Amino acid sequence: MSENHGKVTVVGAGFYGSTTAMRLAEYDVFETVVLTDIVDGKPEGIALDMNQSAPVEGFTTKVIGQTTGPDGSGYEAIAGSEVVVVTAGLPRKPGMSRMDLLETNAKIVRGVAGEVARHAPDAVVIVVSNPLDEMTALAQLATGFPKSRVLGQAGMLDTARFTYFVAEELGVPHTSVSCLTLGSHGDTMVPVPSRCEVDGKPLTELLSAAKIEELVARTRGGGAEVVALLKTGSAYYAPSAAAARMARAVIEDAGIPLPVCAWVDGEYGIDGVYLGVVAEIGAGGVRAVTEVPLTDGELAALRAAAETVRAKQADIASL
Numbered sequence: 001m002s003e004n005h006g007k008v009t010v011v012g013a014g015f016y017g018s019t020t021a022m023r024l025a026e027y028d029v030f031e032t033v034v035l036t037d038i039v040d041g042k043p044e045g046i047a048l049d050m051n052q053s054a055p056v057e058g059f060t061t062k063v064i065g066q067t068t069g070p071d072g073s074g075y076e077a078i079a080g081s082e083v084v085v086v087t088a089g090l091p092r093k094p095g096m097s098r099m100d101l102l103e104t105n106a107k108i109v110r111g112v113a114g115e116v117a118r119h120a121p122d123a124v125v126i127v128v129s130n131p132l133d134e135m136t137a138l139a140q141l142a143t144g145f146p147k148s149r150v151l152g153q154a155g156m157l158d159t160a161r162f163t164y165f166v167a168e169e170l171g172v173p174h175t176s177v178s179c180l181t182l183g184s185h186g187d188t189m190v191p192v193p194s195r196c197e198v199d200g201k202p203l204t205e206l207l208s209a210a211k212i213e214e215l216v217a218r219t220r221g222g223g224a225e226v227v228a229l230l231k232t233g234s235a236y237y238a239p240s241a242a243a244a245r246m247a248r249a250v251i252e253d254a255g256i257p258l259p260v261c262a263w264v265d266g267e268y269g270i271d272g273v274y275l276g277v278v279a280e281i282g283a284g285g286v287r288a289v290t291e292v293p294l295t296d297g298e299l300a301a302l303r304a305a306a307e308t309v310r311a312k313q314a315d316i317a318s319l
Helices: 015-027 042-051 098-119 132-143 155-170 209-220 222-230 237-251 296-316
Strands: 007-011 032-037 062-067 083-086 124-127 150-152 181-183 189-191 256-264 273-282 285-290
Touching: 007 015, 007 098, 015 032, 015 042, 015 237, 032 042, 042 062, 083 098, 083 237, 098 124, 098 132, 098 296, 124 132, 124 237, 132 150, 132 256, 132 273, 132 296, 150 273, 150 285, 155 181, 155 189, 155 209, 155 222, 155 237, 155 256, 155 273, 181 296, 189 209, 189 296, 209 222, 237 256, 237 273, 256 285, 273 296
Parallel strands: 007 032, 007 083, 032 062, 083 124, 124 150
Antiparallel strands: 150 256, 181 189, 181 273, 256 273, 273 285
């Protein structure tokens, strides 16, 4: 096995951030995982706990915890990070939309982005803070990084949820199901039934249009369903799996196509907006956006999502 290399930082040691850091450590491909938080001692305590799991799990990645201050103190620990996953911000509560978090999380993400630009100027930034598409656009503005180096996690998670719901409905292993969701992370999500297959058969041949629409609606509300059941906090096991996989694709320069929130400039006839699409992910972030064939209806929905998101992203510069 090749030697571990590279440094990844996870900003925010809540459930999402700490679970992401644990997954990244257990991959055993990074030399160092840095976990930061504003709660004094929390990231240090979590890192110590994680490092003590290494002899059991057999990974050699070192986890470093670092408390950061409002003045930016502590951020020197992220210096030289090749990937930074930004989970900082408030999670949703029952009844809240992702957009309800906009103003609060914009301040947090803007502050974090400034510190990332200062201490890890060559990093690829993966944003997971909600509302996702807007926070990804804000992080790019606030870091001043090339758009290819700032992307958001949502499409992988939404695709995983869609895949899981289809597999459960048909009573087949999820490994037999191939699904895709594009568009925004939220109300203008665009699950793509025409690209869904089960053991190579089109989903449209296996389920009625009404049943597919039901699964699409459940996918769109997948996060809210978890939030409503938990009553406090939001999903983190599936989201952290998606974010960690994206970070791994960067450090391994995998060049694999993944559904992510990326800058779209001309693809699908859409210009100048962060949107959920399929993109090749490698060492520099997004190598290229991959256009997948869509039905006329799906393409119209994707373009409508782009316009909705564009309006909101235009507002974030002032936050």
